[in-house]
Amino acid sequence: MTSLREPDDLRALRPRLQAMVLVVLLALMVLLGRLCQLQVLEGEHYVRRAERNFIDTIEAPALRGRIFDAQGRPLASNRPAYTLYVTPRPRVVVETDDPGARSQTGSRVPLSDAQIDALADLVDFVDAADREQFTAAIVRRRDRDEGIYPFAVRGNLTWQEFARIQTRKDALGDWLEIRESARRFYPAGELTAFVTGYVGEITPEGLANSAGSYRPGDRVGKTGMERQWENYLRGRPGKRSRVVDVHHHPVKDPPRDALAALPPDEDPIPGQDVYLTLDLDLQRVAAEAFADKPAGALVAIEPDTGRIVAMLSVPAIDPNRWQQPIGRDQYKAWSESLLKPFIDRTVQEHYFPGSTYKVVSALAALDDPTFDPEKTITCDGYVNYGGRRFKCTHKHGPVNLEQAIVQSCNVYFYTLAIDTVLSLERMELFARRLGLGERTGIGINSEAKGRIPTEAFEAREGTYQRGVRLNSAIGQGNVTATVLQVAVLYAAIANGGRVMTPYIVDRIETPDRRLVLQNKPQVRRDLEPVLPADRDRIHAGLTGVVNNELGTAYSERLGSVVVAGKTGTAQVGALDKKNKNPKPGPIPGFDFTQDHAWFAAYAPADAPKIVVVAFVEHGGVGADAAAPIVMKVIENYLGSRSETPQPRRPGGVPPPLPGRRDKQEVLGDSGPAPDRTVALTGARLPGDRPLGPPPPKSEETGPSGHVAKTSPAPSPGRSGSKKKADKPASKKKHASKKKPAAKEVLP
Amino acid sequence: MTSIGRPRSLFRRIVQNIDWVIVTLVAGIVALALINLNSAGTGDWSGKIQVQMRWLGLGTIAAVIVASLDYRVLHRMAYAAYLGGLGLLGLVPLIGVMRNDARRWLELGDYQFQPSELMKILLIAALARYLSDRPSKAPRKVRHLIVPFIMFLVPVALIVNQPDLSTGIICSLVALTILALTELSLKSILALMTTGVTLFMLGWAFFMHKYQRSRIDVWLNPEAYADNEGYQTIQAMIGVGNGGFFGRGVRQGTQNTLDFLPYGDTDFPFAVYAEEWGFLGAAMVLIMFAALVLWGLGLASQARDRFGALLCVGVSSLFFFHVCINVGMVLQLLPVTGITIPFFSVGGSNALAMMLGIGILLSVSRSRHQRG
Structure with missing residues (x-):
């Protein structure tokens, strides 16, 4: 205690203490000024940037329109499927306090070749070229700016692939995602191969020419109806926004401000259904x-x-084949x-x-x-x-x-x-x-x-x-x-x-049965x-x-x-x-x-x-x-x-359910089908009343009534139910003068 | 009567002599810090925050003990404690726990303890003792600086070797501040600054780790490294800016709760805080820290003796540098370092050391009017 100096020693310290107070006050002013700049003056800018972080807008795919035959049997429809998405440059979050590794946190590290290989091992490839294409697609995007977004690298996963990837997903990392999607299915297979055509992934050229209306990985009609009516069948994709975290995972219970910042959702408009004349x-x-x-x-x-x-x-190739990758050998064999x-x-x-x-x-x-x-x-x-x-x-x-x-x-x-x-x-x-x-x-x-x-x-x-x-x-x-x-x-x-x-x-027709176009x-x-x-x-x-x-x-x-x-x-x-x-x-x-x-x-x-x-x-x-x-x-x-009591007619409305078929067909039959001209969207078919009771035309609703009505006609094959048949018949009156002996009437 | 009156009078004495300004400021800061730590963590008061609260409790007890002691006890113990601290630091490379390529911790049962954090306080005490023991009127000679420089350079060398550059920097800055206040002439302060800058340049050119060097590049132009090294800096700024004037509300900051902002509990808690409490809350907490520091400097000028004054200067500058460098880093005024912000960053040893510092301030404050 004796060595402690008397208070007068402190007086020497005071000027420097006062200088230090000034330094502290100056530092406080600087920090408050900067804080004011970031939060008050430039706040809006950073709010937008924060939104860019957490708002993830994904395209909600539109269900492709279906293709039906004249009886309403599906020739092309959709089945649930799974699509594999990969983010080639994912964020890395290192759980560490090490100063060296710490600077890595949040950074985007491109996938290593080993990681891509590990994923490729889970996918069933038809041949080596298929696998090469798969890895090349990831590698190509890995080095580009868009690599930070997930992209569809493989659609229509088989159940085995789905299960395998799902179980290994957590071990592989956050750069994998499996989303639900739809795959095209052609129930008649090669029977209608050239009529329905098939869909396949859009080519780079097609993508470049589409003026942004398609995205990489979209499937478009390549041949047949799928191609001719692509714009009707494809529908319009909607947009859904969600709040995601740093791993690009959707957040269950996001902060209220984040929810308020989400742009409104747009529902996808499903594609329109094509009804063919084909039987x-x-x-x-x-x-x-x-x-x-x-x-x-x-x-x-x-x-x-x-x-x-x-x-x-x-011969024809089953269009379902194109919904899976096709091996180079198989393609060569075909071509x-x-x-x-x-x-x-x-x-x-x-x-x-x-x-x-x-x-x-x-x-x-x-x-x-x-x-x-x-x-x-x-x-x-x-x-x-x-x-x-x-x-x-x-x-x-x-x-x-x-x-x-x-x-x-x-x-x-x-x-x-x-x-x-x-x-x-x-x-x-x-x-x-x-x-x-x-x-x-x-x-x-x-x-x-x-x-x-x-x-x-x-x-x-x-x-x-x-x-x-x-x-x-x-x-x-x-x-x-x-x-x-x-x-x-x-x-x-x-x-x-x-x-x-x-x-x-x-x-x-639209999926809710509104007529879009009538040939x-x-x-x-x-x-x-x-x-x-x-x-x-x-x-x-x-x-x-x-x-x-x-x-x-x-x-x-x-x-x-x-x-x-x-x-x-x-x-x-x-x-x-x-x-x-x-x-x-x-x-x-x-x-x-x-x-x-x-x-x-x-x-x-x-x-x-x-x-x-x-x-x-x-x-x-x-x-x-x-x-x-x-x-x-x-x-x-x-x-x-x-x-059969129900003849084929042009205007037959295929029923949505098997139980309704009879009613629907008779309804469609009674309508002036051939007179329907090209109608605008929203016009309803006269016979298109899927929910209401059939019109009270008793002589046409029952099969027996139908036969009774048509049987007195001179040629049984020619059903009197078609109004349009009247016109050609009258035009052929002169032709029937020299008709060959008519012993061909059906027994 | 006396048997009843004594404790009453002791209690009264304590209550009357407690520096309520410090207690209020620290209680306020710690409360905000705990709310923020919970926010930066899981949000349900579990995990790291419980460990932190345990250490804070320990620190509070230690602070109460130190505050109730006459700080002149510290004067007597200063050198011994300093040597003990050096001994602990010396043990770290031998039996310390390795974590993330650095050996900084000693294990005590379930607790892990960083001797370097305690060393900050011990270094202040030892330097204060040495400098207060020397007659203040004695001429300032360069050779008089040899001992104090050795006193802080030895532990700093041990700490930097762990490696823990941030703590080393803090220790050096605090020691130099104490020296600048007592021993150094204005000329030598300028000379020291010049050498410091030169050494830094040389070190940057030849000795620094690559990650340390690139931090400067990143600091100057973070947008160019937005997807890798500059990520934390940019996300911290976005977090601060996203807070706006009134803040987003506790647990409502998107940068924090959606994990865009890394290290919200160690390096960047202030960004979390600024996002959730806005300019209003952030300015308030900065002013509280500044008030604490200024109050500490005020205590120094009112202290009973030179030793107490230097203790206050040391503890105040310790808080000042921690807050200033950390917040400066968050606001992109300084490059990214691992320097934490007191109480807001998790770290048991740090909380304990800071609480000890508060205890010292309280002790000096208690005896400031009892001259002689």
């Missing part, structure tokens, strides 16, 4: 008829309306397959129509006033012209126009071509009038135009020879057409000369004034093909209904031989030396309700390979039609 049953019958044919196509349309009721191309499974043979590829084209030649010939269809030409089995010999199938002897069609005599048409009754110009005129050489307007699967030769075209191609005219007359040479075009052509013959625009979409039959070109009388001759010839003993398809005739049609055998086998490609393909039944087989038909012959065209690639002779297929389809279509 799945008929499609299946067609596919079964094609069972032993490796490649070919079939189109069935209603001649009066242009509605497509069956549209089949074989190199001689059967070309990617090609829609109904519209995408065009072929020599062969003898089915003879109706065009016949109509063109009839247009020449000097031409006498009754005059016979003697067929010796060949004709010489320009130093070349043009062959026929065999010696037909004397034939007139009708017999030339019935027996498919080439020499008859060669002779007309030599006599210049059939000039290229005239044939081209009629071919074009009948819809060949231009797209039918169905608008799916990159439709081909086909080719109709003109002299200018031949000159340009350097293929013009005098014989071209002869070959063109029988559907060879440079004449090509798609299967759908031939169907439209025969529909025009069947309905009295109206070239219809074929359509496969009946209507589009109606469209006449593309009305040829009635051009060929009223001529049609009857052609018609007689086509009826003879099946019903005359000399007819090429006589052996295939049906007992129940009179069918009119034309066989075709496009001589490609010979061509291939010439091209030194005579080796038969390795696929059984797909022999390159064989010709393409065609059969185009309509039935019943006196009042056609259906046109069916079948094309069998390298199938051989049309009558043997293609005609039986067509007959099966016709038989099924007309058979089911006369037997």
